[in-house]
Amino acid sequence: MSGDCILCGKCLEVCPLLRATGREELGPRAKADLCFLLGDDETLLSGEDVAKLAGLCLGCHRCKAVCSQGVDVPGLVAALRLAHPDFKGWLWKTWLTHARELWSSTSLAAKLIPKNFQSEKFGPFLKMLAGLKGGPGLEPFLIPEIFPDTYRGERMLLFAGCTANYVQGRWLVTALRLLDGLGIEVLPGDFKCCGGGLSSAGFDVESEAMACKNIDVWRKAGKPKMVLFCASCLSSLGGYENYFEDSEEFISWQRSLMPLSALLREATFVVSEKASGKVAYHRPCHVDKADSDYMFLHNALGNRLIVSTSRECCGFGGVMRLGTPALADAVNRDCWEKLGTPDVVLTGCSACAAQLAATAPNEVRVGHWLEIIA
Numbered sequence: 049m050s051g052d053c054i055l056c057g058k059c060l061e062v063c064p065l066l067r068a069t070g071r072e073e074l075g076p077r078a079k080a081d082l083c084f085l086l087g088d089d090e091t092l093l094s095g096e097d098v099a100k101l102a103g104l105c106l107g108c109h110r111c112k113a114v115c116s117q118g119v120d121v122p123g124l125v126a127a128l129r130l131a132h133p134d135f136k137g138w139l140w141k142t143w144l145t146h147a148r149e150l151w152s153s154t155s156l157a158a159k160l161i162p163k164n165f166q167s168e169k170f171g172p173f174l175k176m177l178a179g180l181k182g183g184p185g186l187e188p189f190l191i192p193e194i195f196p197d198t199y200r201g202e203r204m205l206l207f208a209g210c211t212a213n214y215v216q217g218r219w220l221v222t223a224l225r226l227l228d229g230l231g232i233e234v235l236p237g238d239f240k241c242c243g244g245g246l247s248s249a250g251f252d253v254e255s256e257a258m259a260c261k262n263i264d265v266w267r268k269a270g271k272p273k274m275v276l277f278c279a280s281c282l283s284s285l286g287g288y289e290n291y292f293e294d295s296e297e298f299i300s301w302q303r304s305l306m307p308l309s310a311l312l313r314e315a316t317f318v319v320s321e322k323a324s325g326k327v328a329y330h331r332p333c334h335v336d337k338a339d340s341d342y343m344f345l346h347n348a349l350g351n352r353l354i355v356s357t358s359r360e361c362c363g364f365g366g367v368m369r370l371g372t373p374a375l376a377d378a379v380n381r382d383c384w385e386k387l388g389t390p391d392v393v394l395t396g397c398s399a400c401a402a403q404l405a406a407t408a409p410n411e412v413r414v415g416h417w418l419e420i421i422a
């Protein structure tokens with residue numbers, strides 16, 4: 049997988065970790081090189097060194113998206129993680145496989161731990177946990193006016209994702225109201241986690257089990273369209289290729305994935321007088337080139353949308369946030385430098401929303417774009 053690297057350097061331009069630290073040894077090309085040198089002989093490096101290398105990637109997939117040779121650096125790093133699961137990996141796995149029991153309570157609990165009891169090692173992680181639950185939510189100021197008839201009468205599944213299912217129920221309620229406005233009937237579907245976080249942490253068996261369960265729900269429902277409102281879930285579901293034996297069925301799976309914001313393209317909204325002044329948008333790493341959340345917000349908010357990130361990552365980074373929080377913080381600072389200090393930052397990814405809410409300057413509020421819909 050890493051042997052095809054032609055050292056063109058394209059990936060260096062997009063890696064947020066390299067951009068924030070200026071350290072080329074942390075960039076994708078260096079990691080691809082090292083994995084190539086290691087080959088199958090991991091004894092060339094100590095377990096500790098491999099674990100360290102496995103921790104130095106945000107798993108943002110930006111390098112993979114631009115590589116003409118199909119070099120999958122985050123995949124190589126995930127394989128290293130799989131080969132050397134240390135306690136951080138275990139923690140991440142526990143966190144993702146017990147979302148139902150842990151997320152809401154842990155997020156609340158993390159908020160209650162006094163700062164002087166938070167060790168340097170876990171402080172940033174606890175901050176991110178507290179951010180998952182967010183604050184009281186954003187004041188809604190975007191009022192739906194006219195819904196088009198384009199999808200009226202269609203039946204679709206809704207893949208809400210773990211954050212909306214377990215801690216941010218208001219996102220789910222708003223999404224259901226919008227689908228109702230569009231005249232779409234939501235079919236019942238007991239989806240599991242998208243498996244993206246587990247896969248990038250190297251837990252292939254668990255993420256495959258989740259993917260197969262999700263595919264099964266879709267097949268049993270008659271392969272309808274599936275609506276999503278989290279960019280990371282969308283990207284993860286779109287990458288289920290290996291779980292389909294029939295490539296035509298995989299293509300039909302991919303075509304069924306619909307971002308909620310794309311369904312709202314022809315809807316009209318009015319901005320209420322209570323609207324926040326300056327709004328910024330954070331573009332998640334896992335978003336498609338055609339970023340439908342941005343297009344929706346750009347159309348609906350016009351001049352109020354003053355800035356959008358493009359190359360900057362929020363620094364969430366899964367296992368990396370646990371293993372090397374200082375580097376994840378450098379990436380996060382880079383992101384805030386671009387965002388500046390607007391009144392509100394909106395995004396369309398649950399992980400970015402948690403990370404930015406946990407690190408926002410005091411006067412800046414952060415939320416999923418669904419929170420501004422009245």
Ligand code: SF4
Pocket residue numbers: 052053054055056057058059060076077080114115116117118119
């Ligand atoms: S973009 Fe691909 S081929 Fe080019 S340096 Fe990066 S990993 Fe190598």
Ligand code: SF4
Pocket residue numbers: 062063064065066074075076079104105106107108109110111112121122
């Ligand atoms: S996945 Fe992201 S952080 Fe990791 S090497 Fe690629 S661009 Fe850099």
